[in-house]
Amino acid sequence: MTGSSASPGSSRNDDVSIVACPDGPLLVRGEVPIVTPTGEPVPRRRKTVALCRCGASTIKPYCDGTHKLINFRTEPDLPDSPQSAGSEASQTPQG
């Protein structure tokens, strides 16, 4: 038998999506339980939440925007890309 069929309880997952934001968090939309490593539920106030993937948030597991301050990048600079060539010399601190 090939193909797949939805089970009666699977329809609620149709409204779930996880979007990996470039240089940012994971946006989780839908009714997905978020739990601690020990299985405790993490309070959730919104249907869409942003999960930190930079590791610097002060409100983990949620994103607090710190990824912007630390210049978090999800894609490494390619060694032969025009942007990365000489980019160290052109970087200036922001503040």
Ligand code: FES
């Ligand atoms: S991804 Fe936003 S603070 Fe970590």
